[in-house]
Amino acid sequence: MxxxxxxxxxxxxxxxxxxxxxxxxxxxxxxxxxxxxxxxxxxxxxxxxxxxxxxxxxxxxxxxxxxxxxxxxxxxxxxxxxxxxxxxxxxxxxxxxxxxxxxxxxxxxxxxxxxxxxxxxxxxNPQWFLAMEWAPEIESIRDLEGMRVAVGMAGGQGEAWWRMTMDHLGWTYDDIEAEYTFHDAAIDQVRNRQIDAVVSPDAPGSATIQQMMDTGFARIIDIDEDIIEFFDESGLDYPYTVSAQYAPGRDEPVETFASPxxxxxxxxxxxxxxxxxxxxxxxxxxxxxxxxxxxxxxxxxxxxxxxxxxxxxxxxxxxxxxxxx
Structure with missing residues (x-):
């Protein structure tokens, strides 16, 4: 750090x-x-x-x-x-x-x-990337084009991170169907099959991530290597590995980035x-x-x-x- x-x-x-x-x-x-x-x-x-x-x-x-x-x-x-x-x-x-x-x-x-x-x-505070079972084609952040994506609350850390990610990819909000939700609202969207993916930060051992995984609909995906490098070079954010202990449904650690x-x-x-x-x-x-x-x-x-x-x-x-x- x-x-x-x-x-x-x-x-x-x-x-x-x-x-x-x-x-x-x-x-x-x-x-x-x-x-x-x-x-x-x-x-x-x-x-x-x-x-x-x-x-x-x-x-x-x-x-x-x-x-x-x-x-x-x-x-x-x-x-x-x-x-x-x-x-x-x-x-x-x-x-x-x-x-x-x-x-x-x-x-x-x-x-x-x-x-x-x-x-x-x-x-x-690491970044999480979850995709739903009804969108099996999502294996990378780049696969989110045209998808319904929960990017965090407007004005929050998650949405600021997503704007930076879009700048890196050359995207705008026209490239996804953005949902400005997280925590309880995003959990409900997962349960109701209203979103295809979640990209938002939360702490290791997050109850929100656990509840999304408990629906049986979600899977946790590693963040793209070049995006991790981009954030590492952009300020105080740094590469971060979430141990499998804190990543429900994963047998392996999650590679992502985090912010203090x-x-x-x-x-x-x-x-x-x-x-x-x-x-x-x-x-x-x-x-x-x-x-x-x-x-x-x-x-x-x-x-x-x-x-x-x-x-x-x-x-x-x-x-x-x-x-x-």
Missing amino acids: RALSRIALTTMLAAPIAVGTGVAPSIADAQDFVRIATAGSGGNYYRLGSGLASIWNDTVEGVQASVQATGGSVENLDLLADQEVEIAYLAGGVGIQAYENTGTFEDRPADRYQGLRSIGTVYP ITFSTHEGVSEDLVYELTKSMFENRERLIEVHPLAELMTIEDALDGLPFPLHPGAERFYEEQGVL
């Missing part, structure tokens, strides 16, 4: 200074409400975010945390940029596109995402608050694992890998205390 350059890990803004009263504000005064942008209510971001909101409400004095269902990474980037949420889960590969004004974000204002800051990487899922914020959130939130998140990791086993992949040692934005000063202070920065 490739990390952002050391320059990007350097604090770019000084912490805000209280003036006028002579008394430093408390964390509660600085930020009463912490809104966590996730994705659809059936997904990993939402489950982890809900667990974390509960932990923060119990352990960080004065904080009132809540979870917000969204369209996923692209929408979360806009919510952070507009400071409409304080915290968001998002794919690092999509995040760095926003920060550098490339890919999906090349037509956005040049400075729109410059105020975003990283807290840490939480887990790898990052926990992010913006420069408007105070250093003290982000420090306390980061500290509480890691100190209560075992409790978060009880909410979702994906939290087992969240470690302090890997937290600085693949960050799309400069590190927030509050998170930086925590990692310095832990001796990993």
Whole structure:
């Protein structure tokens, strides 16, 4: 997994200074409400975010945390940029596109995402490719031309990845019948024979992938080698092998690519608050694992890998205390 350059890990803004009263504000005064942008209510971001909101409400004095269902990474980037949420889960590969004004974000204002800051990487998110039994001719991404394909929610990581895939192939949305669904909606489409394939990211051991496979209609296919190479060369995404243990219906590992899922914020959130939130998140990791086993992949040692934005000063202070920065 490739990390952002050391320059990007350097604090770019000084912490805000209280003036006028002579008394430093408390964390509660600085930020009463912490809104966590996730994705659809059936997904990993939402489950982890809900667990974390509960932990923060119990352990960080004065904080009132809540979870917000969204369209996923692209929408979360806009919510952070507009400071409409304080915290968001998002794919690092999509995040760095926003920060550098490339890919999906090349037509956005040049400075729109410059105020975003990283807290840490939480887990790898691989791309999945499933084809249905009624479409036996599908053996490659290139076989999806003219097919009904679930590409993820509009504005999410999956749809951003699909746009990049189409750019690589020289396709447009005219080349497929796109369905902007995933999780429960896509599972229902599989059950009802309404789609031919699913191309969307989800974590190892995904309940969504398991439920699609449980229908008896789906099979998991490796991603094309040249597409893996394309994503590997395009940003923070990297080749990834899903072990057969986490690939239902497969006796062999799945060759694909993945993006580091990052926990992010913006420069408007105070250093003290982000420090306390980061500290509480890691100190209560075992409790978060009880909410979702994906939290087992969240470690302090890997937290600085693949960050799309400069590190927030509050998170930086925590990692310095832990001796990993």
